[in-house]
Amino acid sequence: MTSKEELRPIKLWVTSPGPNPWKPVMILEELGLPIEYKLLFWEELMTPEFAKINPGGKVPVMYDPNTDLTLWESGAIILYLIEQYDTEKKLTYTSLKKKNLLNQWLMFQMSQQGPFFGQIGWLIIMPRFNYFHPDKVPSVIERYNKQSERILNILNEALEGKDWLVGDKCTYADLSFFMWNVILPLSVQSPPGETPLSKYPNVMAWHNRMAVMESVKKTIATRQKMMDEEGMGADALPKDTNAEEMLQKMKDNGAA
Structure with missing residues (x-):
């Protein structure tokens, strides 16, 4: 295989707030792979041009010029990067049992944590800006809050008694959860001085262990830089948003 020094940059289409686009970024950074970012605004996701790359209108999308492969879905991208480039097994294992346990947790992240945490954000953050659901539905919000608590309890x-989900090192399975935990405080209120993870000490400690990793810090810094350049606020929405104008742009592009 081509050495890392000879690799052409792997292209990654992202939106700055994320969080899904930044999951594979942490893997790329941890493996020391070159990245070329393609930053998109929300209204660009459903344009005919982007639909040629991903008909689902979502990010991340990856194009690896070294293998001429285009992939969308963050989990698929992560698994590809691990298989293709983690030759030293830095973020994975070789044993049948551990490899499949890693996949189990990645699937749990993709089917449980991401969707439920995402729906909370959709219901809490979006109504505040009157994008799609101007009315809050308490029973629906309660359901997604309870589901999120269930997920955090499982984790x-x-x-318990472990630093990482599988084995004795941080793997791609652990990192896949990080970004959704980062944005959870945007939609779940906590008492002063606490976060939504405070009630889950093992999850909090696990999250903090990842937060000090150089690859994670670099990913967070890159995301923040892009958000600043786009004028995004702490709530991952444009600071000077005119809700009606943005909604109209998204409708024009078929995204709403």
Whole structure:
């Protein structure tokens, strides 16, 4: 295989707030792979041009010129990067048992944590800006809050007496959860001085262990830089947003 020094940059289409686009970025950074970012605004996701790359209108999308492969879906991209480039098994294992446990947790992240945490954000953050759902529905919000608590309880129990989900090192499975935990405070209120993770000490400690990794810090810094350049606020929405104008742009592009 071509050495890392000879690799052409792997292209990654992202939106700055994320969080899904930044999951594979942490893997790329941890493996020391070159990245070329393609930053998009929300209204660009459903344009005919982007639909040629991903008909689902979502990010991340990856194009690896070294293998001439285009992939969308963050989990698929992560698995590809691990298989293709983690030759030293830095973020994975070789044993049948551990490899499949890693896949189990990645699937749990993709089917549980991401969707439920995302729906909370959709219901809490979006109504504040009157994009799609101007009315809050308490029973629906309660359901997604309870589901999020269930997910955090599962993780907290799984991490009892352990630093990592599988084995004795941070893997791609652990990193896949990080970004959604980062944005959870945007939609779940906590008492002063606490976060939504405070009730789950094992999850909090696990999250903090990842937060000090150089690859994670670099990913967070890159994301923040892009958000600043786009004028995004702490809530991951444009600071000077005119809700009606943005909604109209998204409708014009078929995104709403």
